[in-house]
Amino acid sequence: MMKKQVLLSLIFGLFALGCISKSWAQHPKAPLAIGLSTENKTDELTLTIQTIKxxxxxxxxxxxxxxxxxxxxxxxxLSGTTSTGRIVIYYFDKDAITSLSVAGMSLTCVDFSGISAISEFSAPDNKLTWIALEQCPNLTYLNLSRNKFEEMFGTYFKNLEDLRLDGCGLKSFNLRHCPNLRNFSIRDNEFTELDLSILEDLESIECSKNSLAGSIDFSVCPKLKTIKAKGNQLTNINISGLSSLVKLEVDGNELLEVKAKDNLSLAIVDLTNNKMDACALDDLYRALPKKAQKITVGKDLLVKNNPGAKTAKSSLAEENNWVIDQKGDGTGCEKALGELPTSSAPYAFAYEGKIWVVTPASGHAATLYTLDGKHLATQSVPCGTASLSATLALGNYLVVVGTEGKEPVTIKVIL
Structure with a gap:
């Protein structure tokens, strides 16, 4: 019985193989092709493919x-070897191949001819310097990481959702070619600036190990869940309004502060190796959302190697179930928002683009001037802390605080 089954299987296999060969020979159309050129002519090569034909x-x-x-x-x-440095994939129907991965094959050229239905293409760790993707308008996933492109594609991809260009030596990229991205990765490139304003649906950005300096406005991408911007020279990031943001990894920058009061979904924050003082860290700790419970493994709030980490009041975060990597004793900031002295002389300070005044008793009046004496605002200030201004431009200001019959106090504030 076993011999009959083996014989039947063998006959069926030969019949099927004959049918396949016959179908190629008798097909009414000339086959379409994807051509791959490689410098690797000795080792076995493996490509990963999905096909419905x-x-x-x-x-x-x-x-x-x-x-x-x-x-x-x-x-x-599928694996094979080629002594000619050439691999050709033949097919008859444009929708036959839906996904193709040719990673680490030392490819120098990829020729897409009539493969309009492909939705996923991955070719990291090759030697591509240029690629024509005009024949692939339906791509949703594209990974070209660790190639050395002399020129990037100029095709408009309305369906592209996931683009990975890590380690390609890029200094810029026109995001208008793919405005519907959800995931964008440009780790280990040479970008000096990044404008994400066109990517309204972006959920994840990885831009670590570039040369990004100054400020990045992430708030223009309201659906962001993950931000990774490690190892740059950023001094400011705007994450206001990002209510879905879960992970923020910006260690190894030059950040002086991070304002997180709107980020109610935050679960992981890495600010290691920045320049935040104790006051900036205290304000961050107060702004972080309260977690339902503490994690049991690892840390979810990393602040080591910031100037104020050891003297900030880490208990502010720990009370909300954050597990911090650097406990602070709370001695570093006497004037963090919410803990300003109200039993001494009036005090004024800058916070979130506004001028704030703290007074020990009611009945005070505060007047705001520019440094050259231009009057901006006057208002009465109750006992405690109050905002004296709308959002102001960066610069130097004078605040005059006093009560009737007493010598006013003049305070210089730098915004």
Whole structure:
């Protein structure tokens, strides 16, 4: 019985193979092709492919036919060697191949001819310097990391949602070519600035290890859940209004403060190796959302190697179930918002673009001037802390605080 089953299986396999070969020979249309050129002519190469129709792959001088079932049984991984440095994938229907990965194959050229239906293409760790993708308007996923492009594609991809260009030596990229991105990764490049304003649907940005300096406005991407911007020279980031933001990793920058009062979903914050003093850290700790419970493994708030980490009041965060990597004793900031002295002389300070006044008793009046004496505002200030101004431009200001019959106090505030 076993011999009959083996014989039947063998006959069926030969019949199927004959049908495949016959279908290629008798197909009314000329086949379409994807051409791959590689410098690797000795080692076995593996490509990963998804197909819903029969395909033929010419590994140099050797041709092999594959059914969709055979490809699926192999987990999509097909291997072969080529002594000619050329691999050609043949197919008849434009929608036959839906996904193709050719990672680490020393490819120098990829020729897409009539493969308009492909939705995922991955070719990291190759030697591509240029690629034409005009034939692939339906791409949703594209990974070209660790190639050295002399020129990036100029095709408009309305369907592209995930783009990965890590380690490509890029200094810029026109995001108008792919305005519907949800995930964008440009780690380890040479970007000096980054404007994300066109990416309204962006959920994840990875821009670590670039040369980004100054400020980045992440608030223009209201759906952001993950921000990774490690190892740059950023002095300011705007994350206001990002209510879905879960992970913020910006260690290794030059940040002086991070305002997180609107980020109610934050769960992981890494601010290691920045320049935040104790007051800035205290304000951050107060702004962080309260967690339902503490994590049991690891830390979720990293602030080591900031100037104020050891003297900030870490208990402010710990009370809200954050697990911090550097406990602070709370001695570093006497004037953090919410803990300003109200039992001494009037005091004024800058916070979040506004001038604030603290008075020990009611009945005070405060007047705001520019440094050259231009009057901006006057108002009475109750006992405690009150905002004296709307949002102001950066600069130097004078605040005069006093009560009737007493010598006023003049305070210089730098915004």
């Amino acid at each position: 029969p395909i033929k792959i010419k590994w140099g001088e050797v041709e092999k036919d594959y059914t969709p079932e055979q490809v699926a049984e192999a987990g999509g991984e």
